[in-house]
């Protein structure tokens with residue numbers, strides 16, 4: 001005869017096992033193996049409800065054109081607090097299409113990419129929700145000297161292409177100047193097959209919804225750090241893919257030019 005207490009304990013153990021089994025693609029082992037300890041150790045504590053102290057750092061310029069394709073760079077750890085409340089960011093968000101020529105710092109880039117898809121706990125869950133925690137979104141950022149591909153698991157950015165692709169991207173987005181003038185264009189792409197494997201035809205809806213979540217995160221984060229941005233849906237899919245040499249299954253979903261408001 002099993003006591004009620006033993007039964008409860010058994011159920012609890014099963015629940016823990018199920019939660020562990022539902023972990024996203026970036027599991028604990030990956031996180032702990034990361035050499036980016038500054039970022040991962042602070043992120044690992046978030047799921048426990050303990051917020052680490054905000055790091056303080058001097059602004060670092062984004063590296064120059066000498067960084068070759070394939071190189072992976074560490075991003076500064078994201079700040080996890082700010083003087084701007086969520087309500088103030090919501091009230092202050094407006095589509096910004098005119099930017100100064102000022103570039104982003106590594107810290108600003110780090111915040112924007114983390115807001116889009118950064119990890120928020122040790123199991124690899126992220127800032128934006130994802131159907132089945134399957135994480136179909138891949139995020140790129142088009143900057144004056146590079147196109148970077150964000151690697152959420154270690155909060156790093158890999159140089160996908162060298163050179164300035166912003167004007168070429170503008171030309172395939174109805175020549176909207178916001179795209180060419182922005183300090184950075186965040187490009188949200190989706191790999192539909194990741195979500196289709198579990199949800200079949202419903203996946204198409206889910207991936208688009210997720211792009212909306214990630215885009216809003218970027219836009220609100222931009223406000224919180226004194227930048228502005230605009231979500232752009234008017235572009236040629238195949239042309240964007242060609243301009244940015246995206247892998248065949250990375251479907252462009254959204255462009256978000258971000259910069260210092262003019």
Ligand SMILES: Cc1cc2nc3c(=O)[nH]c(=O)nc-3n(C[C@H](O)[C@H](O)[C@H](O)COP(=O)(O)O)c2cc1C
Nearest residue numbers: 093094095096097174176178230231232233234235
């Ligand atoms: C799905 C979607 C696509 C959009 N595409 C564009 C676009 O291609 N170009 C543009 O300038 N603004 C675009 N916008 C921004 C809207 O024009 C803008 O959100 C709207 O005018 C409301 O202004 P607000 O964002 O300042 O509140 C888009 C917005 C959404 C939600």
